[in-house]
Amino acid sequence: AVGAGRARGNGGPHARALEIRAREGLRPSRAPANASAARFAAQTPQLRLPTGWVLAPAGAQVELGRLPYEAVSFGGRVVALNNGYYPQGLEDPEISIVDIARPRVTRTLRLSSLYPSAATSPNGNLYISGGSSDSVFQMDRQFQVTRSFDLGAYVGPVAAIDAERIAVALLTAPDSVGASGPGKLAILNVTSGRIESTVNAGFFPSSMRLVGR
Numbered sequence: 001a002v003g004a005g006r007a008r009g010n011g012g013p014h015a016r017a018l019e020i021r022a023r024e025g026l027r028p029s030r031a032p033a034n035a036s037a038a039r040f041a042a043q044t045p046q047l048r049l050p051t052g053w054v055l056a057p058a059g060a061q062v063e064l065g066r067l068p069y070e071a072v073s074f075g076g077r078v079v080a081l082n083n084g085y086y087p088q089g090l091e092d093p094e095i096s097i098v099d100i101a102r103p104r105v106t107r108t109l110r111l112s113s114l115y116p117s118a119a120t121s122p123n124g125n126l127y128i129s130g131g132s133s134d135s136v137f138q139m140d141r142q143f144q145v146t147r148s149f150d151l152g153a154y155v156g157p158v159a160a161i162d163a164e165r166i167a168v169a170l171l172t173a174p175d176s177v178g179a180s181g182p183g184k185l186a187i188l189n190v191t192s193g194r195i196e197s198t199v200n201a202g203f204f205p206s207s208m209r210l211v212g213r
Contacts, residue, residue, distance in 0.1 A: 060103045065094035069116030074126045075141040077106065081128070083116045095128070097143050107143055117157040117208075119166060127166050127190070129155045136168060136188065149193055151186060157208040164191050169205040170198075 047055040066084025073079075078098040086093045092110035099106045115131035126139040130148070136155055138147040153170040160166050170184045183201040185208075188194075 062098055062103050062105060064096045064098070064105065065108070068096070070118060071098075072118045072120060072126070074118075074120055074139075075143065077143070079118060079126065079139075079143075081114050081116050081118060083114055109143065109145070111137060111145070115156055119158045119160040121160040121163060121166065121190070123163040123190070125190075127158050127160065129158050129168075131155055136166070138190065147190075147193075149188055149190070151188070151195070153184070156183070156205055159208050159210040161187070161210060165189055165196065167208065167210065169201065169208050171204045171206070 045057065049055065064080050065082030066086065067082060068080045069083040071078050071080040078100055080096040080098060082094040082096060084093075092112055093114040095109040095111065095114070096105050097107040097109070098104070111128070111130060111133070113131040113133035113135075115129035117129040119127050121127060124141060125146075128137045128139060130137055132154055134151050134153055134155060136149045136151065136158060137145050138149070140146050151168060151170060154172050156169040156171040158166055158168050166188050168186045168188050170186055172181065172183060182203050183205045184198045185201050185205070186198045187196045189196050
């Protein structure tokens with residue numbers, strides 16, 4: 001025990017400080033590393049071509065969530081749907097509300113599930129596809145989710161028809177025995193909350209546009 005005491009004592013003040021730091025569970029400061037990361041993030045990314053030309057992004061860059069697959073203009077902002085990997089049960093997918101004039105993210109919303117599709121309606125609301133939640137979400141111009149509609153199947157792309165109806169593509173719909181069958185196109189009345197009609201579609205209708213009006 002005496003020898004061990006001498007070994008600690010012979011290390012000097014620096015060794016004793018390290019011993020106290022380890023005993024208290026402290027970690028070395030990461031401030032320099034964080035500062036370096038912040039400086040790197042502030043730099044404009046550039047790509048130099050073999051010809052000597054340099055490519056860089058045009059305009060200002062705004063950091064969003066993971067894998068922003070869709071963005072729509074709504075309520076004087078850009079609404080970006082982030083459809084990257086969010087661990088189920090631990091983290092819900094994000095919607096980024098972006099003020100382009102500043103530019104910056106002014107608000108971040110989370111929904112239980114997202115599919116990369118949203119449509120503005122003449123009634124003043126935004127309708128957002130909820131993907132595996134089997135739902136369509138209604139957002140008002142204050143960026144509040146005011147209502148959700150259960151479609152009973154995996155919700156894909158959406159398109160506004162008029163102030164009362166939206167078209168919703170269902171990627172897979174349960175058949176008569178509950179198995180996943182081909183997709184369907186549903187006409188949803190957003191006033192009554194009821195599906196007015198459905199027609200058969202192919203498997204996984206992943207994109208949709210309303211034409212002819």
